[in-house]
Amino acid sequence: MRAHATGGIEVVARTSLGRFTLDIDLHLPGRGLTALFGHSGSGKTTALRCIAGLHRAEGRIHVGDQVWQDADRFVPVHQRPLAYVFQEASLFAHMTVRQNIEYGYRRIAADERKIEIDHAVEWLGIGRMLSRTPDKLSGGERQRVAIARALLTSPRILLMDEPLSALDRNSKLEIMPYLEQLHDALEIPVLYVTHSPDELAHLADHLVLMEDGQALASGPLTETMTRLDLPIKTEEDAGVVLDSIITERIDQWHLVRCDFTGGSILARDPGLPVGHRIRLRILARDISLALEPVTGSSIQNIMPATIEELGDDSHPGLMLVRIRVGTSPMLVRLTRMSAVRLQLEPGKEVWAQVKSVAIIE
Amino acid sequence: MSFDWQPVFLTIKLAGLTTLLLLIIGTPLAWWLARTKAWYKQAIAAVVALPLVLPPTVIGFYLLLLLGPNGPVGQLTQALGLGVLPFTFGGLLVASVFYSMPFVVQPLQNAFEAVGKRPLEVAATLRASPLDTFFSVVVPLARPGFLTAAVLGFAHTVGEFGVVLMIGGNIPGETRVLSVAIYDHVETLDYTSAHTLSVGLVGFAFLVLLALYYVNGRLNRSDAL
Numbered sequence: 001m002r003a004h005a006t007g008g009i010e011v012v013a014r015t016s017l018g019r020f021t022l023d024i025d026l027h028l029p030g031r032g033l034t035a036l037f038g039h040s041g042s043g044k045t046t047a048l049r050c051i052a053g054l055h056r057a058e059g060r061i062h063v064g065d066q067v068w069q070d071a072d073r074f075v076p077v078h079q080r081p082l083a084y085v086f087q088e089a090s091l092f093a094h095m096t097v098r099q100n101i102e103y104g105y106r107r108i109a110a111d112e113r114k115i116e117i118d119h120a121v122e123w124l125g126i127g128r129m130l131s132r133t134p135d136k137l138s139g140g141e142r143q144r145v146a147i148a149r150a151l152l153t154s155p156r157i158l159l160m161d162e163p164l165s166a167l168d169r170n171s172k173l174e175i176m177p178y179l180e181q182l183h184d185a186l187e188i189p190v191l192y193v194t195h196s197p198d199e200l201a202h203l204a205d206h207l208v209l210m211e212d213g214q215a216l217a218s219g220p221l222t223e224t225m226t227r228l229d230l231p232i233k234t235e236e237d238a239g240v241v242l243d244s245i246i247t248e249r250i251d252q253w254h255l256v257r258c259d260f261t262g263g264s265i266l267a268r269d270p271g272l273p274v275g276h277r278i279r280l281r282i283l284a285r286d287i288s289l290a291l292e293p294v295t296g297s298s299i300q301n302i303m304p305a306t307i308e309e310l311g312d313d314s315h316p317g318l319m320l321v322r323i324r325v326g327t328s329p330m331l332v333r334l335t336r337m338s339a340v341r342l343q344l345e346p347g348k349e350v351w352a353q354v355k356s357v358a359i360i361e
Numbered sequence: 362m363s364f365d366w367q368p369v370f371l372t373i374k375l376a377g378l379t380t381l382l383l384l385i386i387g388t389p390l391a392w393w394l395a396r397t398k399a400w401y402k403q404a405i406a407a408v409v410a411l412p413l414v415l416p417p418t419v420i421g422f423y424l425l426l427l428l429g430p431n432g433p434v435g436q437l438t439q440a441l442g443l444g445v446l447p448f449t450f451g452g453l454l455v456a457s458v459f460y461s462m463p464f465v466v467q468p469l470q471n472a473f474e475a476v477g478k479r480p481l482e483v484a485a486t487l488r489a490s491p492l493d494t495f496f497s498v499v500v501p502l503a504r505p506g507f508l509t510a511a512v513l514g515f516a517h518t519v520g521e522f523g524v525v526l527m528i529g530g531n532i533p534g535e536t537r538v539l540s541v542a543i544y545d546h547v548e549t550l551d552y553t554s555a556h557t558l559s560v561g562l563v564g565f566a567f568l569v570l571l572a573l574y575y576v577n578g579r580l581n582r583s584d585a586l
Contacts, residue, residue, distance in 0.1 A: 054482050077485035078494075084486035090479050094501040103497075104487030153488055 015057035038210030083150035089142035091134035140171030228311030239283035262326015391469035421527025472506020
């Protein structure tokens with residue numbers, strides 16, 4: 001799929017819905033997937049609707065070189081080159097799958113069509129259901145059709161509002177690979193609303209953390225997830241997601257070596273070749289710290305690190321520590337007693353022992 | 362005596378034109394009622410529903426005053442060179458449109474409300490303008506409502522009597538519709554002719570409603586997700 005020359009996205013929106021107030025001022029990257037992450041009621045869907053123009057807020061919306069909204073202009077939704085995937089697939093019940101995916105495609109000028117029907121059909125694996133009506137499809141199939149339908153408008157930006165949350169586990173697993181591919185293949189920015197840490201870890205490059213109608217933080221996924229001043233750190237599965245690449249297969253032990261910026265780590269063989277890009281997820285509770293490199297341990301992944309910051313955890317007996325391995329940050333959860341005994345403080349050199357790594361892509 | 366078809370054709374013509382006019386006027390009105398948040402929405406809805414509860418003679422009486430030579434609308438139609446509407450087919454048509462309006466507007470409004478906001482939002486994100494969305498998404502999804510509206514509007518106009526007597530009178534070929542013809546036959550004790558027409562109307566009404574329920578039942582089943 002061809003690249004659009006897209007600059008950044010600027011979203012300034014202020015609106016009140018009853019007692020709830022959304023007030024955001026965001027500058028988002030012009031490519032990659034930005035997750036709007038937060039609990040329900042945090043305003044992430046409203047923010048997405050404001051960007052689309054489905055909800056009219058005060059403010060300013062710039063996408064690349066286009067102005068969609070400012071003080072004296074409001075471009076109607078149907079004139080904005082965007083695609084929107086709703087939580088429920090919302091296919092038109094009176095049309096076949098083919099008519100559904102052709103609906104938007106037919107409404108854009110031929111020379112603006114960057115994605116062809118055959119391509120989208122093949123890509124989302126919906127070829128054998130084209131003549132069916134939506135009521136004959138499973139939830140996962142419907143959502144795939146909705147994604148194809150949205151992409152066939154050759155949008156400048158793709159907005160997705162919890163596209164997996166209405167699906168059962170199997171349908172989620174069925175769609176996730178398509179979303180991961182989408183992420184690699186699309187040159188346009190994707191704004192993705194979710195409350196699932198799992199989807200965040202799989203898909204996001206950039207994270208906007210929403211709470212009570214405000215954006216608490218906005219930044220690259222890895223850095224933002226390891227900030228100790230945000231509530232996201234105290235979640236049970238706090239940790240870090242690192243982009244990495246398989247550099248060596250150790251077939252004898254069914255392991256692979258994965259390099260990330262500033263370090264490398266051994267992980268279970270996912271059956272992928274050398275050179276494959278993957279994501280590593282390391283939970284804070286799976287790392288321990290030592291002052292000396294431990295020998296005689298079962299743990300394989302032991303690497304030098306520097307303490308950056310110490311912070312409180314949800315339980316007073318625990319602490320969270322951000323360390324840096326090379327240039328990559330990691331979070332460590334340990335007891336307050338250990339932190340005091342080891343005299344941990346910012347700048348101190350330590351050894352990080354990683355008990356478990358998950359490959360998620 | 363050969364069967365007098367004139368009232369039959371006149372009735373079909375009146376009901377057909379009334380239905381057509383009502384679909385043209387009633388569709389935007391019903392759409393507005395289904396979507397607006399205006400404070401006076403309920404007042405407009407109540408005005409539309411008035412013929413459901415008022416005696417037809419009341420409607421006919423006021424239309425007669427309004428359209429008559431001294432009424433404001435009557436003076437307008439005279440100034441425009443259209444003459445006076447009462448006791449003409451045109452006057453009957455105007456009266457029928459008012460009289461049958463709730464039977465067309467209410468099913469349409471219900472159908473539009475049932476379509477909901479989501480399909481409209483989806484269509485907008487797929488580059489469809491509001492008008493395009495209306496014809497490509499709303500109308501097909503509201504098809505059972507259109508069918509119900511058309512059938513009820515037609516059948517109700519066929520069945521009107523009081524309004525016709527007040528504003529149309531009994532002019533053969535002009536305003537003498539079936540219901541009036543039946544009344545005439547009964548007045549002159551010609552029960553045979555009254556029976557013929559009445560049985561025809563009963564059969565017609567039954568078949569129309571049967572077809573409506575059957576078709577709508579099928580449409581609703583096939584549209585259910």
